[in-house]
Amino acid sequence: MLYTDGTAPQEDKEGSDTPEGCQVAKDSDPSLRPHEFPEGGLAAWATTFGAFLVQLCGFGYTTSFGVYQDFYTQHYLTNETSSAISWIGSLNTFLVTAVGLISGSLYDRGYFYHLVIAGSLLQSFSLFMLSLSKPDQYYQIFLAQGIGLGIASGLVYVPSIAVVSHYFRRRRTLAMTFVASGSSLGAVIHPIMLNNLLNGRLGFGNGVRASAGLVSVLLLIACLCMRTRLDPPITPANYITAARKCIRDAPFLFAIAGGLFFQTGFYYPLFFFQLDSIKHGLSITFSFYSLVILNVSNCVARVTSGFIATFTGVPNLIIVATISGGVLTLGMIGLSSLASVVVLGVMYGYFAGLYIAMIAPLVATLTPDLSELGARMGICFFISGFGSLIGTPISGALLTSNYIWWIPALFSGVS
Template sequence: MSESGKEQKNFSSYDDTSPVNATDEEAPPLPPVVSSPPIQDGGTRAWLQVVGSFLVFANLWGLPFAFGSFQTYYQLDYLPNKSASSISWIGTVSTFLLIVIGVFTGPLFDKGFFRLMLLTGALVETTAFFLLSLCDTYWQIMLTQGIMVGLGNGLLYLPGLALVGRSFKKHRSIAMALTTCGAPAGAIIYTLMFERLIGNLGFAWTIRCMAFFMLGAYLLSFPLMLYRATNIGDLGSGGGQARKLFDATALRDGLFWSYSFSNFFLFFGYMVPFVYIAAYGQTYLDLDRSMALIMIVIAQAASIVGRLAIGYTAARIGVMIPWIACGLISGILCIAWAGVESEGSFIAFAVLYGAFSGALIPLPPSVFPIVCPDPKVLGARLGMAQAIGSVASLIGSPIAGALAEVNAAPGETNWLGLQLFSGLVMVAGGCQLIGLWILLVRRRQIGKLI
């Protein structure tokens, strides 16, 4: 192993309970819980927890990644009197609440309320989707699919990954990679369900079928995660030590701001193609609805491959080079999206963007223990960075949708404005990553292969 690799490993070991290979949005690191039993290291019990957490992630992040299906249907059929920007707020509010609530529920997990968070979150999300099947106005859909789903997912955000992260040492990166792959897998499942059912069953029963699938996934996942689980504290025991939510010293740390701004700009544009890709295919390329929605499936399938392939590459040469490359390439692909004029080039764009942008999810937390090597404030600072990034996820797609209406004829879409916006902000994030890389090499006095 290279000297830089050893340094990285040493930094990562400060917080032995942190799932450092999980997603930036999906997995904040966890400070040690004083009353918890020692960390396990694999075994049948632990791998069953991975399966259970995979199913939770399929619901937790599968729906936000599948929102492009809803965006297109709402925009063209169900809510035609609402703008694309207004509709996109439904998906971004849900994602924003998922991340922010997830950050602030850390103390609940630390105090032992693991089961309560899981059960309450699943109940709220499933109830929201059943209620969504009864909705036919914008404010009702925003309340159920936007706010209620976001609040429920915020409670589910931390526990699944935390449990898996504390069940492994040697194979933690593999376990976390498999768990987070539940997100694109869920997006594929929900997109295919929507595409296959909406024409035959209509909106109400399509949503109910998705809600029943969601309920079944939770009923299957919770026994796998909780039965005879020995790496969590007793419910409500109060024996855990609650984490710190805010660290004022981070505001004076240039490395913290460099990391936060990099992720902010990357996630400013990250979700835009996933939200609007189906609408682009249906309105600009005149694809039928089925083929347009399949593009979301193609992008998410490529995302799974990209996450695993780039994760393996990062283990070999460090995280920063793959992270920078994927950020810049994703931005360039969004700009190149403006030249997509045929079904073949559209498929190529979906595959490439899915593969390279998917890698942006698992890479950032692997670097943060180097950005912040102090284990006492690592969790607080990463939570703060995530909160900053969540704002980008909230406003990115609506801004892109608003730009798509500028200088557009009635009933038309200015796709160029949307495409350039998503591309340029992601390129800016990639360039900021280069600055972060330089700062890390200079200030942490480690090798270039970080």
């Protein structure tokens, strides 16, 4: 039998010169018994906290693109259509998951520290480059925010989630949902900060630089906190082999297909909710906080999802979340008042949070061999990520310059 790190159990040798007390101490140290999981401790929770910060700065920043969508549409890229602008955010989102195909494989081969350090440096660099972009220079923003920031977040996304499995088995879902809540907290902090900076005295350049400074500091703390515990497997998971196993794994295939369709419509509220509120005559101040309302509810969902999943099971909970998210997206057709924004924001944010929080635990649940966890996460996130790539540009094209809101809402809700 092999352990998750690829090693075999060692039998105790009789007549060992090791004193009995030292032997007991050695056996009581979880770090020296890789087949057993600490389920806690300083290193475990420090790593979990570091992964939480990575999600806050990575996916949390990506899902705050609704602020940029509104700002670019009305002020900074006025010559571009909503669909063209949404390509920046959708490519960013797609690369976060698509690059996971590479970072997941490298993670399985023991390159965890290389990935998180390189990803953190690239994310900081990309944000500072974004701050130097000029008005109506679409290609500059597309390169820095769409491509650079997307690749950077993708390098750290899968490793920061998967490393938690080094320390937890019984409490893995709870730990992973805590990590996932980092992105929703980031999606609360970043919109508040960006709306006040971009539309305030600092303007675009200095506002983005201030945001980049905060992200850089948090990523530095994350890199200092996270540590691996298990050695990489002797024979790393092969993507071709893992893919062949996935083809014969019906539940895993349905999970991927569901993720693909759901992510096609998932980001429409996140990208267009603030702009939708403004165009329906709500006050600009309140509209700035519409995304915050959605993401606060999203954060609550991610924190509580681990506890709910212990009673419902991960697959059941994610099914409820996807159905409810689709129905509520259709409900955006009726958005017209302050009350409707609050109700839709709270309810959609909660079920969207349940969905995001359950993706990683679902993949872990459907992975019989943990040595393939990085590969399976990469495959799942890569394929389902195509939904996020095409979803919002299609929604933006359906919206048109006349802002016909019911068409993209119908498309996204049905997806």
